[in-house]
């Protein structure tokens with residue numbers, strides 16, 4: 001049995017696998033299938049200051065080896081999260097990353113401030129949701145805005161602050177550097193890539209929102225590239241995600257520079273994916289005689 | 304554990320109409336927990352998203368489930384390639400099913416096209432207290448009529464082109480039944496315009512009505528919020544989720 005534990009900005013994870021925000025709700029549904037404490041952590045559904053109803057359906061479209069979603073940050077609001085969901089999650093033995101979002105930097109800061117008196121372990125600030133008109137991706141696509149939001153949230157929280165980056169940019173490394181300079185403790189990437197599908201029989205886009213965020217195995221090589229570029233550009237830890245569906249994928253993303261790995265769409269194919277991935281990573285490490293998963297982080301030997 | 308995910312053996316496969324297949328699956332835990340109106344989420348080899356298919360038969364003694372599905376696209380075509388003896392990967396039983404009330408004396412079950420399969424477990428539950436109205440495009444698309452008859456339910460068949468049964472939509476015979484009165488509940492599954500029509504008649508006649516909706520799904524268990532549908536709860540608009548709050552809703556709750 002290899003040592004699967006990792007540390008990200010001072011927080012101990014018993015293993016590096018975390019269900020990604022938005023695919024796992026607040027954990028309750030999947031607890032019907034397996035105990036949550038098999039996971040290293042959980043990134044909770046993106047939560048905003050007030051309740052959001054999200055976009056109209058259809059919100060889901062399938063793509064070759066992937067999917068599009070346009071949920072639009074439907075969530076019950078931060079107060080509900082703090083009163084109802086967080087206390088439940090804190091009874092489990094895993095790291096809770098509260099994924100938050102807002103339509104203005106002030107709103108993001110207000111949400112983060114509300115978490116300050118809670119025992120949540122980390123804040124994951126989503127500046128990269130492609131499905132909301134205000135805030136969301138708009139923050140994540142300019143270095144200035146990304147830095148501005150990060151600063152505002154940094155000012156109100158002492159919790160480890162992870163900033164979640166958008167892949168829908170020219171240089172993700174530049175955005176990563178600007179949020180690092182603005183006080184982020186870590187970055188996580190990638191959020192979904194903007195995509196579109198059309199039903200050729202009706203001529204209408206499948207998603208009611210016309211466009212949506214693409215994720216799943218098809219985006220994996222993009223995630224590997226971006227994690228590698230960002231890991232080389234910043235001195236803070238990188239949490240990697242995007243299309244991970246096996247232990248081998250998770251190892252690859254860690255070799256590219258990720259200190260921990262989130263799993264999104266793969267959970268829809270196989271609800272046990274996060275647990276299976278931990279086991280597969282362990283098997284691979286054992287087969288190579290590597291005693292600790294930490295030893296593979298950033299070990300890629302580029303040509 | 305409310306639901307299970309696993310690989311289960313297909314005991315029987317048959318083609319019951321053109322591009323429509325029936326599978327009987329041996330899965331005792333799921334059969335033990337399942338109730339009418341729930342669905343299974345099937346993994347199709349090579350696809351990221353599972354396919355939701357309603358439960359069409361529950362045999363708790365034999366520990367089997369039956370599903371009936373139509374090939375609509377590549378995913379269902381892939382599932383249709385499976386044969387008796389093969390394993391099928393399902394996550395089930397999912398969703399909030401129909402309310403079966405033993406006190407109801409007369410119920411009407413209405414299925415349109417591939418919306419008829421989920422009506423069969425209800426017909427079994429209500430027996431001769433049920434009238435099962437089924438509507439199809441034409442005679443070659445007709446399925447499950449003998450199965451409905453075996454439950455003791457009165458069966459009424461309609462086709463759009465008159466090639467079998469009554470020429471016309473299910474709403475015609477339903478309106479006639481509703482005129483006679485004495486119906487305690489109506490249950491329906493099928494295309495949206497059909498459901499909307501039925502809900503309107505039920506509202507007018509003040510008959511309790513439950514309908515089963517469809518939406519594109521990712522998780523199937525209420526976690527991803529992908530399968531939203533607009534409903535009304537406590538006089539307020541509310542985005543419910545077809546996979547967990549439904550697929551069965553009270554007709555009065557749905558915003559069309």
Ligand SMILES: Cc1cc2nc3c(=O)[nH]c(=O)nc-3n(C[C@H](O)[C@H](O)[C@H](O)COP(=O)(O)OP(=O)(O)OC[C@H]3O[C@@H](n4cnc5c(N)ncnc54)[C@H](O)[C@@H]3O)c2cc1C
Pocket residue numbers: 061062342352353354355356357358371372373374375376377378379380417420421516517518519520550
């Ligand atoms: C609760 C529920 C119960 C259902 N029960 C049955 C049943 O008993 N028998 C049956 O034949 N069909 C049923 N359907 C419809 C069935 O799920 C779709 O026909 C099937 O998913 C189409 O998949 P495909 O790969 O062949 O089509 P594609 O069009 O290639 O599918 C692409 C994507 O769209 C989704 N999709 C396409 N059509 C639908 C649809 N009508 N509803 C939801 N998602 C859709 C697919 O799941 C997939 O994610 C049900 C749907 C729901 C939501």
Ligand SMILES: Cc1cc2nc3c(=O)[nH]c(=O)nc-3n(C[C@H](O)[C@H](O)[C@H](O)COP(=O)(O)O)c2cc1C
Pocket residue numbers: 020021022023045046047069071073099126129164190191192214215216217219241242243244262263264265266521527529
């Ligand atoms: C249905 C769905 C909802 C999502 N909601 C959120 C969200 O609320 N906040 C967020 O930061 N990311 C959200 N994401 C993005 C994922 O967390 C993840 O970054 C992305 O899906 C890439 O990983 P994957 O390819 O493994 O799915 C969502 C993704 C999906 C598929």
Ligand code: FES
Pocket residue numbers: 519520521522523524525526527528529530531544545546547
């Ligand atoms: S499909 Fe995920 S919430 Fe319904």
